[in-house]
Each structure stands twice: as structure tokens, then as C-alpha cells.
Amino acid sequence: MKTRVQGSGFRFQGWLRVALAPLLALWLAAGAVASAIEPYEFESELQRQRFKALAEELRCTVCQNQSLADSDAPLAQDLRDEVFRMLQGNRSDQEIRNFMVERYGNYVLYRPPVAAHTLLLWGGPIVLLIIGLVAAVIVIRKRRSAL
Amino acid sequence: MIRMLIPLGVFLALLALLIAGLQTSENRKLVQSPLIGKPMPDFSLPGLYDPESTTSRADLLGEPFILNVWGSWCWACRVEHPFVERLGNEAPIALVGFNWKDEREDALAWIDQFGDAWDRHLVDFEGKVAIDLGVYGAPETFLVDHEGVIRHKHIGPIDANVFQDLMRRAMELKAEAES
Numbered sequence: 001m002k003t004r005v006q007g008s009g010f011r012f013q014g015w016l017r018v019a020l021a022p023l024l025a026l027w028l029a030a031g032a033v034a035s036a037i038e039p040y041e042f043e044s045e046l047q048r049q050r051f052k053a054l055a056e057e058l059r060c061t062v063c064q065n066q067s068l069a070d071s072d073a074p075l076a077q078d079l080r081d082e083v084f085r086m087l088q089g090n091r092s093d094q095e096i097r098n099f100m101v102e103r104y105g106n107y108v109l110y111r112p113p114v115a116a117h118t119l120l121l122w123g124g125p126i127v128l129l130i131i132g133l134v135a136a137v138i139v140i141r142k143r144r145s146a147l
Numbered sequence: 148m149i150r151m152l153i154p155l156g157v158f159l160a161l162l163a164l165l166i167a168g169l170q171t172s173e174n175r176k177l178v179q180s181p182l183i184g185k186p187m188p189d190f191s192l193p194g195l196y197d198p199e200s201t202t203s204r205a206d207l208l209g210e211p212f213i214l215n216v217w218g219s220w221c222w223a224c225r226v227e228h229p230f231v232e233r234l235g236n237e238a239p240i241a242l243v244g245f246n247w248k249d250e251r252e253d254a255l256a257w258i259d260q261f262g263d264a265w266d267r268h269l270v271d272f273e274g275k276v277a278i279d280l281g282v283y284g285a286p287e288t289f290l291v292d293h294e295g296v297i298r299h300k301h302i303g304p305i306d307a308n309v310f311q312d313l314m315r316r317a318m319e320l321k322a323e324a325e326s
Contacts, residue, residue, distance in 0.1 A: 061178055061283035074248060075283055078274045103281040105181040 040084050047087055054083050054093060058100055059108045067110065180281045180300045187295050188279040195246055195254060195268035202269055204295060211320035212241040213313065214289040215265065216277070218249040219257035221285040227304035231286075232264040234305070238314060239321040246270045247277050247285055290316050293324035 042048040055069035060076040068076050068083070079100070086096045100108045112118050182188075191203040215231055217224040224231075235242045244265030246254050249272065271277050280289070283302075290299040290313070299316055301309055 075274070078248075078278060082275075082278060102181060103278060104283065105178055105281075107178045 043088075050093060051084060051087055054087075054096055055080055057110050058083070058097070059110055061104050061108060177302050178283065180297070182281050182297050183300060185297060187289075187291050187297050188276070190269075190276040190279065192269040192271055192276055195244070195251065195258075195270050198251065198270070202267070207243065207291070208295045209293055210241060211290070211292045211317070211324050212243050213238060213317060214243045214245050214291060216245045216247050216280075216282050216285050216287040216289075218247045218285050219253040220249065223304040224286045225261065227286050227306070228261050228264065230305040230307070230310045232262060233310060234313060234317075235264040235266065238317045240317050241266045244268045245277075245282075247282060248272065248274045288313065290320060292320050 040048075040051065042051065052069065056067050058068045058079070060066045060068050060071035060073055060079070062073040062075050063071050066076075068079050082099070083096055086099065091099075097109065106112045106118075112121065114122050187204060189204045191201050194200045194202065213234060215234075217231075231242070242265050244267065246268060249270070251270070251272075254270070269276075274282075286304055288301045288305060288309075289297055292298050298320065299313075301313065305313065
């Protein structure tokens, strides 16, 4: 019984390896291609990461459920170029976010700032959690006293 | 009995919220420009027929104008074109065309085919000035007053209602400039 289980485990691993090897190769190749067509020459790994983070948290206004990083829209390309130029110009992340907000409003931020009109957005989940906890406590107490 | 009604009440409230959400969903796609009430950013752009000439913000100041963002690649610009032509003919203020991310030959061919509705042309091939203006799709139509302040922005094609609204606002800006 024991050996049979182990045997099937090994067979599974063998199958997995055969299936995953080409996938892994493909993934490595895709990575190489992606970096080959990367149009930006970053000064450092840090700059590359900052670019990536900014492009992922800025919303593309043309295709509104995509970030700048995801979108193929020409405007998203222009805005990525703009972000890159500003990074090259030693502008801070906050300055770059402000640049976008000044032109397109808070809407471009996937994480809008906490303000009067966003209180429900930020506070809502906490309020709901508190309501849920209070309701749970009430129900539990009632059931206990009923026992 | 009352206890049984609570889930129903919650359900109905949720339903009402979702229906209200559905009805405003189209409007929520329109991003309100933070530039309304602010001075139009500085720029210097070439013309369409005369690529050598440039127009800057200062050249447009003094009189209010309508700025209409279009491109030959923009399908909705064809849809709104009859109303853009009417704006060019009937509005009491200048109608400036802002050719966005286009090719000069394509833009000229488009105008040959559909007609030149604008009093003046600006060409932003790179799209850098468009970013400063917060343009995110064509067509878009701005109203700028005589002091160079952006007063209104319409996103999307101009239809009969929008045309009336733009005409009314253009007349207000004209009156304001004259007083």
C-alpha cells in the first residue's frame, strides 16, 4: 500500500517534470525577449523597479481597468515615456504622481488619497468589519444564553 | 415576522444601490478634468498647412476660443464633424483644431474628405501638449476664456444637445470678454 502510493508520487513527479520543462524554457525565452524589446535603458535596478511600481499604480485613463504598465494604448505609451523621462530627470515618485494627478485628477491613482470624499472608500471596509464583529458577538451571546 | 423582513430589506437596499450604480456607470467613465478653472498650460505647436509656423498660448490669448481635439484615426471625430462644422460657422468665438497624434498627410486627406471646420490648426504629433491638457481620448472639446483659463471640457463626440450647450457657453464667454 505504502510503496504504491510512493510509486504513484514518483510517476507524478516524472510527468510533472516532462510537462514543466518546455514551459520553463518558454518562460526563460519570454523573459529574454521581453528584456530585449524593453525600450528604456535604466540607470540602475532601483530605477527600473521604481518605473515598474509607478507604471503599475497609475491608471490608464483610456482603458480604465488597466494600469499604465498593462495597457497598449498609445496614450499609455506616451505616459510611460513621460514617467521614464521624469525618472531620468531625478524627480521623486511623489512628484511623478503629482504630475499625473494635476493633469488627469485623482482618478489616475489606483490608491487615491484619504480625503473627505474618499472616506467611505477607505473607512467602509473597517466599518463593515466592526458591524460584522458586533453582530457576531450579539448572536454568540444569545445562543449561549439560550443553551 | 419582522426578523424575516430584515434580510429582505438588506437585499432591496443592495438592489437599489446596484441599479443606481448601473445608471451612473456611463458617466463614471468620464474623468472630470482637474484643469477646469486653471490656466491653459503653456505650449508652442506647429500649424497643419504650414508646419514651419508656430502658435503659442500667448498668440491665442485675448479672445475666448473653442479647442477641439481630433485625429484622422478617430472614428468618433467623423460622427461629431457636422456639429464641429456648425460650431465653426455659428459660434461667436474662434474654433481651434487640435490635431492629436496624427500624420500630417492623413490629417490633410481627412480634411479634404470631410471639410475643414476649424478657424485655426494646432498639430501635436508627439502628444506632449495633449498630456499637459489632460487629453485622454479624442474627440474632446475645451472652452478657454479670454484670459486663457480652461472653463469647460466636453469628452466624447458633440451631439445636438452638446452643441447647444457649447453654443450657450461660448456666448457667455464672448459676453464676458466684451464686458
